Amino acid sequence: APIFEEINLAIDHNQLLMDLMEKVARRHYFKVLLHEKPYAGINGSGKHNNWSLITDTGKNLLAPGKTPKNNLMFLTFFVNTIKAVSEHADLLRASIASVSNDHRLGANEAPPAIISIFLGQQLNEVLDEIEHSRISKKVKEDNSYWLGIPKIPQILLDNTDRNRTSPFAFTGNKFEFRAVGSSANSSASMTVLNTIVADQLVKFKADVDKLVKKGEKKDVAILTIIKKYIKESKSIRFEGNGYSAEWEAEAETRGLANIKTTPKALDAYITEKATALFVNNGIFSKRELHARHEIMLESFYKKLQIEARVMGEVVNSIIIPAAIVYQNTLIDNAKGLKELGLGKDAIATSMNIITAVSEHLTVLKTNIDKMLAKRKEINEIEDSREKAIAYDEQVKTFFDDIRYHTDKLEQIVDDSKWPLPKFRELLFSK
Template sequence: MSNIRFKALQDVLSRTIPEVKPPSSKISDYFGANVFDKKKMKEYLSTEAYQGIINSIEKGEPIPRDLAEQIAAAMKSWALGKGATHYTHWFQPLTGTTAEKHDAFFEPTADGGAIERFSGDALAQQEPDASSFPSGGIRNTFEARGYTAWDPSSPAFLMARTLCIPTVFVSYTGEALDYKVPLLKALSVLDKAAVDVCHYFDKGIEKVNASLGIEQEYFLVDIALFNARPDLYLTGRTLFGHISAKNQQLEDHYFGSIPGRVYAYMQDMEAEALLLGIPLKTRHNEVAPSQFECAPIYEEINLAIDHNQLLMDVMDRVARRHNFKVLLHEKPYAGINGSGKHNNWSLITNTGKNLLSPGKTPKNNLMFLTFFVNTIKAVYEHADLLRASISSVNNDHRLGANEAPPAIISIFLGSQLNDVLDEIETSRISKKIKEDNLLWQGIPKIPQILPDNTDRNRTSPFAFTGNKFELRAVGSSANSASPMTVLNLIVADQLKKFKYDVDKLIKKGEKKDLALLMVIKRYIKESKNIRFEGNGYSDAWEKEAEARGLANIKTTPKALDAMLSEKTDILFAETGIFTPREAHARHEILLDAFYKKLQIEARVIGELVLNVIIPAAIAYQSKLIENVKGLKDLGLSSDTYAAQLDIITKISEHVNFIKTNVEQMVNERKKANVIEDLRQRAIDYDEKVKSFFQPIRYHVDKLEQLVDDTLWPLPKFRELLFIK
C-alpha cells in the first residue's frame, strides 16, 4: 500500500466514535429554536406588525416600510439574544449553491462608542455584485449592480452567530438571477389557476399551496481518503477506480444497521437541522455501500426548497466535525447506484384538502380526477421541458445510463388507477345526471386510494404514490427549485386550459359536472401515451417509447433545447415566468456550467494520468524488469519469469493506450474551447472530449489490478466504500 493511502487509512482507523448529545431528549423541546417563526414573531412584534407579515405570507401583500422597521428591530432583538453578531441576505444564485455576505450589526457612534443597528432598509434590500454570479450575459463586469430582496414567506434563521434572511436575487434591470424568483412566480400562477378550478367544486377555497417533501440521498466517505483522491476532491466523483469485489450485489446495506460513526453523524446533523426548523423525519441506509438517505415531513414548496438547500450545507459542515465528507454528486462511484433527490409533490387547499387524494364521495372523486388528469396532461404536453429542468452533467450519469430513473419521461400510476382511467376513456357518458351523481355508465365510483393501494415503480421518473406525485429524476446535488418551477408552471397552464375548455362547454348548455367529465375523458385519451407501468430500464421500453412518440434525450446540451422551443416561448410569455432574455440567459448558464465541469474532469484526468498513474505503473514495471534481469542472470529459463514478462508487456500496452488517448483528449478539448457557439461547444465536450473518459478509465483500472498494492497511489473502492 502506498504511503499516502497507508497514512490516510491509519488516520481513519485511529478515530473513535464522537459522542453526540442532542439539545434535549425530546425533539419538540428544541425544534425551530433557531428560527424567527410565527411563534417568535408574535412574541417580539406588535399586533399590527405581526398581522402585516402574516398578510404578506398568506396573501402576498407588500409590507409597508414603517412595519419593516418594526420587524427589523424585532429580528435584531431576537438574534442578539441568541448571540448573533452579524446578519446576511441568504440567496440562491444560478451557481446551484447558496450565497451570503455578512454585515455586522455593530456601528460606531460619534462619541467613539458603538451600537447594534439593523434597519428596515437593511432587512428589505441589499446590493451584492451581480456581475460575479452567472447571469448569461444579463450583467457585464462593468454592470455590477444587483439586488437581494427579503422573502417574508421563508422565515429568517440563525446559523452560528449570523442572522440569515432568505431573499430573492435580481439584476439592476429587474431580471431574475436566482432560482427563487421564477419559483415564486410559478407558485402564484398555480395558486390562481388551481383556485379557479376548485370553485367548480367548493367556492370556499381561497388558496392552493403546492406541497413538497424532498428525499435526500448522499454518500459518506472518510475525509482523509477523500483528500487522498484528487479526482473526488476536485470533481465530486471518482474518475478512476476498479469496482470492489464486494459492493452492493448482496443488497445487505439497504435498510441495514447504521454504522456507529454514521449514526453519531446523523444524530448531530439532525439536531442542527431541527434547530433550524427543518422537519427531518426519516433516516436509513440506501442501496449502495456508504450511501444513506434522510427525508423531511412535507412543507409548503418554497420553504421546503429553502430547507433542502440549507440542509445540504448543514450536512457538509457537520460531516467535517465527524471526519467525513458528504458526497452529493449524482454518481460518485462507477458500478454502483448513484444518488437522487426524490421530489414528492402535491396540492393543498387553505381548507386542508389534498387535491391529489381521492375521497369517498363522487363529488370528491371528480375533484381528484380533475387535478390528477390535468397533472398527467401537463407532463405529457411539456415532458421535454421537465426533462430539461433536471438536466446537468452530473445527472446525465443516471438519466442516460439505465439507472433510476431513465431519460424517457413517463408516468406510473399503478394498476388500480390505470384501470380506472382506461375505463373512463372507453365508457359512455350518461347525458342524464342521476341523483347520486354517478355519471359514468358501468363504472363504480372511484374508491378511496390509500398509499398502499398503489405499487411503487423505481424505474419511473414521475410516479403517483397514493396522494402525491413523486418526481424521481431530480439529481442529489440539484436545487429542486428548477424542476419544481417547471412542474408548477405547466400544471398551472394546463389548469387554465382546462377551465377554458370546461367553460366553453357550459356556455354551450352542458351541465357543469358533465362538462368536467367530457374534458377529463378527452385529456385521458390525449395523454395516454405517457402512462407506462413496466420496467423503464428495459430495451423494449426504449423501442416502445419511440413508437409512442416519447423523447429519449440522454444528454444535457440537447435536452436544454426545450427551454427555447416555440412551445416553451409561448408558455413563458403567457404565464410571465421568464422573459425571452431570462430564458436565453438560463439556457446559456446551464450550457456553460455543463462544458466547464467536463473541462475540469478532462484536466484532472490528464494530470492524474501523467503525474500519478503512469509513474506508479512504470515504477512497478521497473521492479519487475529488475526481477527478470536477476532471474536471467542466474541462468534460469524464460519459463521461470514468463508471468513477470506478461505483466511487463501488459503494463506497457495499458500505459501506451492511456498516454495516446490522453493526448487525443487534450487535442479535442483545445478544439472545443475555441468553438464560439456555446451549444456546439457543450455538444463537442459531451460527444468528443468525454468520449475518451471511459476508455482511459478502463485501462487505468486494469493497471490498478496489475500494479503492486504498495505502489498504487490512490485509495481504492474497497477502502472508500466501507466506513471503518
C-alpha cells in the same frame, strides 16, 4: 417518510440540510458525496420530489374523495397533471439535466431519461373505464346527473407505489418526481412542474367554459374534457420496467423522447412552445430563458472541461509515472533472473506483467493525449451549445476508456508503489 410543507420552504430546507450534512460530516472526519454517481458500479443518488396541490384550507386536491362529486374534483387535478406532463415531458427532462445526473439516468438503478408516468393498476383501470364509458345525461331524482365516475379507493398507496423504475409516479395522494439529481437545487424542476400544471389548468377551464356556453351542464362538461385528456395523454402512461431495452423501443413507437445528454435536453427551454408557456404565465421573459439556457450550457461544458483537465493531470503526473516505476522494477527482476541462468519459464511471469503494464500504458497515454488535444481544439469554439455538445461527444467519450485502463493498472501495480487510494480502499477502509 416525506415531510410536507409549501414548496419554496421545502426547497430552502433541503438546501440548508445539504449544507448542514457537509458541515457535520467534516466534524466527524467524513465526507458527504452529493454527486449523483460518485462510484462506478454502485447505485447513485437522487432526490424524490413529492408534489401535490393543497388548498388554503388544507384540502389535498390529489386525494380521492368519498363521493362521485369529490372524485370528479380529484380526477380534474389528477388528469390535468398527467396531461401537463404529457405535453411538456421535454421540459421536465431539461429541468433535471446536468453533467453528473447524466451518469445516473437510465443506469439500471435510476429512472430512465424517458419521461413517463406510473399510476398503478387501480387508477389505470379507472381512467380506462372513464375513457370508454358514456356520460349519462339522465337527470336523477335529486336533480343531479349520473356521471358514471367509477368508485376510487381512498387509500391507494399500496397499489400505486410498486414501480420504482418510473421517473414520475402517483403514490397515493401525490405525484413523485424521482429523476432529480442529488446535487441539484429542486427549484428548477419544481418551477417547471408548477408552471406546466398551472398552464394546463387554465386551458382546462377554457375548454370547459366553451362547452358550458353551448348549453352543457358543468359537471358533464368537466367529465367530457377529462375523457378527452385521458385519450390524448395515454402514451405517457407506462406500468412496466423503465430500465428495460424493450421500453426504449416502445417509447419510440409512442413518440416519447429519449434525450440522454444534457446539451440536447436543455434545448427544450428555448423552443417556441416553452417560451410561450413561461412568458404567458409570467414566469420568465424570453430573454431570461435564453440567459438561463446559456448559463446551463456553460456550466455543463466547464465542468467537463475541469474533469478532463484534472484527469489529464492525474494520469500524466501520477498514474503513468507510478506504472513506469513498477515496470522498471519488473524489468530489473527479469534481468536478474536471466543473469542467474534461469530459463524462459522462470522469467515468464515478470514478462507477462511487463507486457500487460506496457499495453495499458500505451493505450492510456494515447487516449490522454488525444483527449487533451481535442479539449484544446474545442475550447476555441465560441457558441456555447456547440461547445457543450462537442465536449459531450468528443471529450467525455474518452473518460470511460481512460478509467478502464487506469483501473487495470491499479489492480496490477505493486500496492506500495501506487500513490492514490484504491477503489476498494475508498469504499471499505476506515
